[in-house]
Amino acid sequence: MTFRHTLPIQLRFSDTDALGHVNNSSYFTFFDLGKTRYICDVLGRQVPAQDMGIVLRHAETDFLHPLFYTDDASVQTRLECIGNHSFTLMQQIVNNRTGQVHCTCRNVMVGFDPATGLSTPISDELRQAMTRYEADSDDVQKG
Numbered sequence: 001m002t003f004r005h006t007l008p009i010q011l012r013f014s015d016t017d018a019l020g021h022v023n024n025s026s027y028f029t030f031f032d033l034g035k036t037r038y039i040c041d042v043l044g045r046q047v048p049a050q051d052m053g054i055v056l057r058h059a060e061t062d063f064l065h066p067l068f069y070t071d072d073a074s075v076q077t078r079l080e081c082i083g084n085h086s087f088t089l090m091q092q093i094v095n096n097r098t099g100q101v102h103c104t105c106r107n108v109m110v111g112f113d114p115a116t117g118l119s120t121p122i123s124d125e126l127r128q129a130m131t132r133y134e135a136d137s138d139d140v141q142k143g
Helices: 024-043 124-133
Strands: 005-009 054-063 073-082 086-095 101-113
Touching (some): 024 054, 024 073, 024 086, 024 101
Antiparallel strands (some): 054 101, 073 086, 086 101
16 A cells, blocks of 8 residues: 655644553544645645545544654544545555555545535546546556
8 A cells, every 4th residue: 555645743742641642542543634734735736624625434443552742753644535425535644654554544534525524526626636646556546
C-alpha cells in the first residue's frame, strides 16, 4: 500500500494521557489534519473545511502501538476507493525515525450539502483531482 501524502505532526505533552502515551482521542485530530491537508494539496489550493462539500460518515480505527509526545511522527493519507457519492481514505500515523505504524484509520467520506442537510455527489473537481493525484497507484478502486 503506497501513501503519497505525508504530513508531519507536532506531538505535545497535552496530547498524552495518564499512562504517558498519546491519548486515543488525539489521533482523530491528527487524522482530521491529514484529511484536510490531503484535500487542499490534491486540489492545489486552500479550501476552508466548510466549503469542501464532504463530511465524515464512518471511521474505523486500529490502535497498534503506543505513541509518545517525544516521538517524531507523521500522518499519511491515501485514496482507497472512490464512487459517485463517497470515497474512502486510508490513513496511518507513523514514526518517522523507525517507520513503525502506530495507528490506522479507514474513513468513508460522503458528499454533503450543508444548506439542505442531504447527501450530494462528490464534485467533479475533487474526484478528478484525487484520481490524478493517485494516478500512479494501482491500489485505488473506482466504483
